[in-house]
Amino acid sequence: MPPCQTGTVSEQARRGRPGYDRDHFLTVAVAVFNEQGYDATSVADLAGRLGVSKAALYHHFDSKEELLSVSLDRALGGLEAVLSTPEATEGTASDRLGAVLRGAVRVLVDELAHVTLLLRVRGNSPVERAALGRRRAFDQRVTALVRSAQQEGAVRADVDARVATRLVFGMVNSLVEWYRTSGPEGADQLADDVLTVALDGLRTR
Amino acid sequence: MPPCQTGTVSEQARRGRPGYDRDHFLTVAVAVFNEQGYDATSVADLAGRLGVSKAALYHHFDSKEELLSVSLDRALGGLEAVLSTPEATEGTASDRLGAVLRGAVRVLVDELAHVTLLLRVRGNSPVERAALGRRRAFDQRVTALVRSAQQEGAVRADVDARVATRLVFGMVNSLVEWYRTSGPEGADQLADDVLTVALDGLRTR
Numbered sequence: 018m019p020p021c022q023t024g025t026v027s028e029q030a031r032r033g034r035p036g037y038d039r040d041h042f043l044t045v046a047v048a049v050f051n052e053q054g055y056d057a058t059s060v061a062d063l064a065g066r067l068g069v070s071k072a073a074l075y076h077h078f079d080s081k082e083e084l085l086s087v088s089l090d091r092a093l094g095g096l097e098a099v100l101s102t103p104e105a106t107e108g109t110a111s112d113r114l115g116a117v118l119r120g121a122v123r124v125l126v127d128e129l130a131h132v133t134l135l136l137r138v139r140g141n142s143p144v145e146r147a148a149l150g151r152r153r154a155f156d157q158r159v160t161a162l163v164r165s166a167q168q169e170g171a172v173r174a175d176v177d178a179r180v181a182t183r184l185v186f187g188m189v190n191s192l193v194e195w196y197r198t199s200g201p202e203g204a205d206q207l208a209d210d211v212l213t214v215a216l217d218g219l220r221t222r
Numbered sequence: 223m224p225p226c227q228t229g230t231v232s233e234q235a236r237r238g239r240p241g242y243d244r245d246h247f248l249t250v251a252v253a254v255f256n257e258q259g260y261d262a263t264s265v266a267d268l269a270g271r272l273g274v275s276k277a278a279l280y281h282h283f284d285s286k287e288e289l290l291s292v293s294l295d296r297a298l299g300g301l302e303a304v305l306s307t308p309e310a311t312e313g314t315a316s317d318r319l320g321a322v323l324r325g326a327v328r329v330l331v332d333e334l335a336h337v338t339l340l341l342r343v344r345g346n347s348p349v350e351r352a353a354l355g356r357r358r359a360f361d362q363r364v365t366a367l368v369r370s371a372q373q374e375g376a377v378r379a380d381v382d383a384r385v386a387t388r389l390v391f392g393m394v395n396s397l398v399e400w401y402r403t404s405g406p407e408g409a410d411q412l413a414d415d416v417l418t419v420a421l422d423g424l425r426t427r
Contacts, residue, residue, distance in 0.1 A: 054259055111425070163424070172424045176415045180407065183400050184393045184419050191392020202385065210381045214389050218423030219368070219377045220316070 039077045042067060046084045047130045055085060055134070056141065082144050089138065089148040092131040095124035096155050110165035111172060117159060118189065118215060119208045125192050126204040133193040156182060185215045244282045247272060251289045252335045260290060260339070261346065287349050294343065294353040297336040300329035301360050316376035319367050323394065323420060324413045330397050331409040338398040361387060390420045 046063050053062075060081050064071045078084050099105055099120030105113050125132050135152070138145045160182045166172035172181075189211060196207065251268050258267075265286050269276045283289050304310055304325030310318050330337050340357070343350045365387045371377035377386070394416060401412065 054261070056259070057262055114424075166424075171426060173418070173422075173426050176418055176424070177407075180412075180415050181419060181424055183396065184416065185424065187396020187399070188389045188393040190396065191388065194392070195388050202382075207385075210385050211389060213378070213381055214386060214423065215419070216423045216425045217378075218419065218421045219319075219371075219381070219386055219390065220421040221376060221378050222427070 042074060042077055043084060043087060044130070046078075046081075047088045047134055050085070050088075051130060051133050051137070055081075055137075082142065085134070086144045088131045088134050089144070092124070092128050092135040093148060093151045093155070095128050095131075096121060097151070099124060100155070100158055109171065110162055110169050114159075114162050114166050114172070115212055115216065117162060118185065118212055121186070121189050122192065122208040122211050123204060125189065126196065126198065126207065129193060129196065129198065132190075136190055136193055156186070159186070188215060247279060247282055248289060248292060249335070251283075251286075252293045252339055255290070255293075256335060256338050256342070260286075260342075287347065290339070291349045293336045293339050294349070297329070297333050297340040298353060298356045298360070300333050300336075301326060302356070304329060305360070305363055314376065315367055315370035315374050319364075319371050319377070320417055320421065322364060322367060323390065323417055326391070326394050327397065327413040327416050328409060330394065331401065331403065331412065334398060334401065334403065337395075341395055341398055361391070364391070393420060 042063075045067050046058075049058055049063055049066055058081070060071055060074060063081070063084075064074050067074065078087075099117055102116065102120060104116035105120065107113070135148060138148050140146045140149050160178050163172060163182050164178040167174045167178060176184075192207070192211075196202070202210075247268075250272050251263075254263050254268055254271055263286070265276055265279060268286070268289075269279050272279065283292075304322055307321065307325060309321035310325065312318070340353060343353050345351045345354050365383050368377060368387050369383040372379045372383060381389075397412070397416075401407070407415075
């Protein structure tokens with residue numbers, strides 16, 4: 018971390034609200050990463066967009082990579098927490114699978130920018146590779162749940178559990194491409210729609 | 223286009239196979255765009271990866287943007303062609319929708335690198351904006367088909383046609399993230415799985 022500069026008055030005022038600053042800096046940084054790509058973004062770009070000095074940014078985050086790491090942890094931590102909720106740990110595998118899908122949609126909507134960044138990670142650094150590892154572990158736990166639901170007889174066994182998981186999460190993850198929190202579709206309606214299509218399909222019975 | 227340099231012997235040999243070169247240059251360029259991002263790739267990067275001079279590359283493509291344009295056209299042209307096949311234009315809307323989904327999976331598998339590039343386009347230039355416009359037009363035609371299938375009573379009407387189209391294409395498009403032509407799952411099996419999950423869902427009946 019670079020040495021702390023003597024800040025301007027407005028910087029010192031900001032430093033009086035460290036929690037606010039940290040969140041605000043993170044939000045803006047992640048928006049810039051999603052717009053122009055993480056690799057193509059410099060700390061100077063971020064400071065410029067925030068209207069603060071690089072030193073003010075370094076007061077809260079050690080590096081650009083720490084911003085990435087905190088953002089990816091928000092997305093992954095949210096998804097992992099879904100797997101620990103009572104709805105996802107008690108009851109039939111089929112009910113638990115429904116709860117996990119609903120929970121994942123909620124995390125995508127609540128942490129849209131962080132999940133968007135997560136889904137663009139390609140493994141270009143140790144931080145990115147660690148995130149990909151956590152994503153794989155999450156996918157494996159969901160795949161195991163799909164497999165249990167198949168064994169219960171509640172989920173069709175003629176589609177491989179791994180392929181089924183990837184297709185359904187492809188649907189869930191696609192929300193980052195088109196869902197806007199300002200849109201007419203609320204998160205609950207969206208979760209209902211995802212569950213309807215994933216579990217029952219488009220065809221009328 | 224920059225003036226043609228007098229080529230080396232090997233370049234002149236290459237120029238004797240213009241169709242081969244053009245395809246080969248395009249394939250390698252698109253792989254590099256997908257790896258490191260289109261904006262972050264220079265013509266010098268491409269020439270370096272191909273092991274040819276920039277002049278040899280300019281002999282076949284006017285600019286980096288022409289490579290992008292040709293690639294996006296391969297992906298979009300393939301998808302648009304699906305809408306004109308007999309299977310997608312004759313019969314019930316429900317059957318036509320099935321044919322479009324199956325055809326789209328086939329295009330993704332056959333043109334994986336080009337579709338991957340298409341799905342990463344963000345509208346940063348006129349070429350990218352034109353591609354996004356064609357993608358929107360394609361989506362609208364599929365949405366109209368979903369709506370017709372709803373009116374027939376073959377597709378559930380309790381999910382908005384636009385949301386249903388986006389979710390199902392989210393599933394189809396997710397293939398670019400994980401499908402590898404070398405994998406155990408063939409294109410036909412994959413298309414069957416996509417249709418099964420999209421139309422009938424994971425739940426057993």
